[in-house]
Amino acid sequence: xxxxxxxxxxxxxxxxxxxxxxxxxxxxxxxxxxxxxxxxxxxxxxxxxxxxxxxxxxxxxxxxxxxxxxxxxxxxxxxxxxxxxxxxxxxxxxxxxxxxxxxxxxxxxxxxxxxxxxxxxxxxxxxxxxxxxxxxxxxxxxxxxxxxxxxxxxxxxxxxxxxxxxxxxxxxxxxxxxxxxxxxxxxxxxxxxxxxxxxxxxxxxxxxxxxxxxxxxxxxxxxxxxxxxxxxxxxxxxxxxxxxxxxxxxxxxxx
Amino acid sequence: xxxxxxxxxxxxxxxxxxxxxxxxxxxxxxxxxxxxxxxxxxxxxxxxxxxxxxxxxxxxxxxxxxxxxxxxxxxxxxxxxxxxxxxxxxxxxxxxxxxxxxxxxxxxxxxxxxxxxxxxxxxxxxxxxxxxxxxxxxxxxxxxxxxxxxxxxxxxxxxxxxxxxxxxxxxxxxxxxxxxxxxxxxxxxxxxxxxxxxxxxxxxxxxxxxxxxxxxxxxxxxxxxxxxx
Amino acid sequence: xxxxxxxxxxxxxxxxxxxxxxxxxxxxxxxxxxxxxxxxxxxxxxxxxxxxxxxxxxxxxxxxxxxxxxxxxxxxxxxxxxxxxxxxxxxxxxxxxxxxxxxxxxxxxxxxxxxxxxxxxxxxxxxxxxxxxxxxxxxxxxxxxxxxxxxxxxxxxxxxxxxxxxxxxxxxxxxxxxxxxxxxxxxxxxxxxxxxxxxxxxxxxxxxxxxxxxxxxxxxxxxxxx
Numbered sequence: 222x223x224x225x226x227x228x229x230x231x232x233x234x235x236x237x238x239x240x241x242x243x244x245x246x247x248x249x250x251x252x253x254x255x256x257x258x259x260x261x262x263x264x265x266x267x268x269x270x271x272x273x274x275x276x277x278x279x280x281x282x283x284x285x286x287x288x289x290x291x292x293x294x295x296x297x298x299x300x301x302x303x304x305x306x307x308x309x310x311x312x313x314x315x316x317x318x319x320x321x322x323x324x325x326x327x328x329x330x331x332x333x334x335x336x337x338x339x340x341x342x343x344x345x346x347x348x349x350x351x352x353x354x355x356x357x358x359x360x361x362x363x364x365x366x367x368x369x370x371x372x373x374x375x376x377x378x379x380x381x382x383x384x385x386x387x388x389x390x391x392x393x394x395x396x397x398x399x400x401x402x403x404x405x406x407x408x409x410x411x412x413x414x415x416x417x418x419x420x421x422x423x424x425x426x427x428x429x430x431x432x433x434x435x436x437x438x439x440x441x442x443x444x445x446x447x448x449x450x451x452x453x454x455x456x457x458x459x460x461x462x463x464x465x466x467x468x469x470x471x472x473x474x475x476x
Numbered sequence: 477x478x479x480x481x482x483x484x485x486x487x488x489x490x491x492x493x494x495x496x497x498x499x500x501x502x503x504x505x506x507x508x509x510x511x512x513x514x515x516x517x518x519x520x521x522x523x524x525x526x527x528x529x530x531x532x533x534x535x536x537x538x539x540x541x542x543x544x545x546x547x548x549x550x551x552x553x554x555x556x557x558x559x560x561x562x563x564x565x566x567x568x569x570x571x572x573x574x575x576x577x578x579x580x581x582x583x584x585x586x587x588x589x590x591x592x593x594x595x596x597x598x599x600x601x602x603x604x605x606x607x608x609x610x611x612x613x614x615x616x617x618x619x620x621x622x623x624x625x626x627x628x629x630x631x632x633x634x635x636x637x638x639x640x641x642x643x644x645x646x647x648x649x650x651x652x653x654x655x656x657x658x659x660x661x662x663x664x665x666x667x668x669x670x671x672x673x674x675x676x677x678x679x680x681x682x683x684x685x686x687x688x689x690x691x692x693x694x695x696x697x698x699x700x701x702x703x704x705x
Numbered sequence: 706x707x708x709x710x711x712x713x714x715x716x717x718x719x720x721x722x723x724x725x726x727x728x729x730x731x732x733x734x735x736x737x738x739x740x741x742x743x744x745x746x747x748x749x750x751x752x753x754x755x756x757x758x759x760x761x762x763x764x765x766x767x768x769x770x771x772x773x774x775x776x777x778x779x780x781x782x783x784x785x786x787x788x789x790x791x792x793x794x795x796x797x798x799x800x801x802x803x804x805x806x807x808x809x810x811x812x813x814x815x816x817x818x819x820x821x822x823x824x825x826x827x828x829x830x831x832x833x834x835x836x837x838x839x840x841x842x843x844x845x846x847x848x849x850x851x852x853x854x855x856x857x858x859x860x861x862x863x864x865x866x867x868x869x870x871x872x873x874x875x876x877x878x879x880x881x882x883x884x885x886x887x888x889x890x891x892x893x894x895x896x897x898x899x900x901x902x903x904x905x906x907x908x909x910x911x912x913x914x915x916x917x918x919x920x921x922x923x924x925x926x927x928x929x930x931x
Contacts (some may be wrong), residue, residue, distance in 0.1 A: 304833030363925025663778025
């Protein structure tokens with residue numbers, strides 16, 4: 222069911238790497254203001270799915286409809302599209318030769334064509350949103366903690382004012398304490414109704430902040446539902462099996 | 477150059493082979509001399525006291541900072557006048573290239589030594605080994621193994637630089653080729669053959685050094701062979 | 706010793722030529738090396754093959770052989786058809802050094818570009834940057850800094866190996882030194898002095914470049930030794 226409220230509609234997406242099928246017909250929507258979370262066992266599939274959405278990876282077949290237009294067609298200006306889709310990587314991927322502030326400004330200057338003063342202002346706003354400590358603004362990525370780096374990465378995506386932000390296991394490379402900082406920022410964004418598609422292992426985040434949770438495994442989405450429904454009362458055996466394997470749900474609190 | 481003669485193929489081949497032989501002999505003797513001097517210098521620079529370290533640094537710093545041609549001229553022309561003793565051209569060539577190589581080899585071995593994990597040293601000392609024993613039984617075996625790809629690279633450089641010995645009269649491959657070219661005015665033929673010969677020696681060694689480098693080399697230097705240090 | 710002035714005159718003249726050869730060799734080598742690197746990374750099958758073959762050929766043979774081919778062999782060959790053909794030794798030596806340095810610099814450039822992790826490229830693509838924008842704003846600033854130590858090495862190398870031009874009768878430092886030595890018989894002193902001059906300039910280059918490295922240092926991109 223797609224309405225004009227959908228930022229992203231995925232239909233029957235498939236992708237094979239050599240002989241191995243990684244996406245076997247994925248379909249779902251993301252509405253404006255929604256926070257959608259994808260959970261599932263580790264494997265190439267979920268990352269690949271996100272990378273297909275901004276065409277870092279080209280899918281084999283299917284449709285990706287972003288703001289009403291199919292972005293898989295040949296005559297689409299992919300750079301313009303990418304500028305409207307934010308991407309936060311598992312390993313942050315900050316530009317090593319730029320300071321935190323510089324990392325957030327670069328997209329605004331080079332792609333949005335802002336002058337330095339304007340970009341500076343917007344960048345500082347974005348960094349405030351992610352609660353980055355002020356003395357970190359002029360530090361280089363190598364001088365920042367993992368949690369700080371990821372927050373800068375989020376600010377970098379936010380500053381571009383995208384229609385949707387994709388998160389590829391944003392906290393998997395962080396130890397639990399630093400992961401917490403980043404998850405707090407993401408929960409904030411979810412409250413502010415930023416449209417987000419998040420791939421994560423953090424069940425607590427799914428419970429707290431997601432509007433809908435999808436269970437992805439072996440190239441297929443087996444189940445979708447509201448967080449409490451899917452996580453506490455999974456319908457499918459595959460989902461149950463997965464949830465059994467990870468830590469006790471009660472640890473992640475509810476409300 | 478007006479008169480041009482042709483050289484019988486057999487004669488030419490003989491000359492080039494002689495030149496190649498000289499190139500190889502020169503390179504092997506020089507690299508060995510470089511090893512014999514270079515390793516102790518490396519040890520001096522890493523483990524020595526202030527004086528030893530200083531001497532080693534001056535030695536390798538100087539020899540790496542002046543052209544091989546200058547080293548050759550000093551050994552061949554200056555030395556006899558300064559200390560009254562001279563070397564015949566061949567040995568001057570070996571010594572010159574040898575001591576220059578020793579300076580670079582000392583740096584290669586130093587890198588290898590410094591790449592040995594600190595924990596190994598702590599373990600060795602904790603067992604009760606003396607410094608000498610630790611160096612001999614723990615550090616050097618690992619250091620030398622890790623130095624192999626860079627060392628092979630150094631040999632490639634030495635091999636190519638044997639050509640410079642022609643300046644003090646050594647008839648190695650490049651000089652032989654030049655003789656033939658000056659007689660026949662056929663540069664592409666004879667220089668071409670000389671080039672092929674050098675390539676035949678360098679390319680397989682480069683490939684080998686690359687493979688050995690991936691296996692044994694210092695992590696991060698990835699056995700980059702055929703590079704100027 | 707009235708010779709001091711004479712010798713100084715010769716050596717100074719030679720030094721100027723040596724420095725010229727070094728600078729031309731380095732800059733020309735970088736320009737051509739950059740083209741080779743781009744050709745080898747982004748070129749079509751034919752360009753890739755050609756540039757790789759060139760690089761392997763140059764790096765697999767002695768520089769002296771290359772200088773002889775250009776400065777001796779080539780003019781000799783041309784004279785079979787145009788007997789009055791003459792090639793300036795300085796031109797030959799400069800050309801030889803540029804062609805030689807380019808092969809090595811191409812690999813330094815390639816190495817620097819390859820050392821930048823793909824994640825940063827992905828991030829730049831995700832922001833919507835085009836290939837050229839990525840090279841200009843992400844890859845190049847980092848590659849430049851990473852290449853600095855290689856540049857230092859290459860400059861010192863060219864300084865030392867410019868001495869080979871002597872054998873093509875180029876009036877650089879070594880050549881002038883041998884002329885001075887044969888006129889004054891002060892072989893011992895002159896060659897030692899010349900060695901000293903090379904050493905001084907090599908050290909100057911290294912010190913100057915180290916200062917540049919420190920100035921441009923970015924933690925996480927470059928490392929400062931010692």
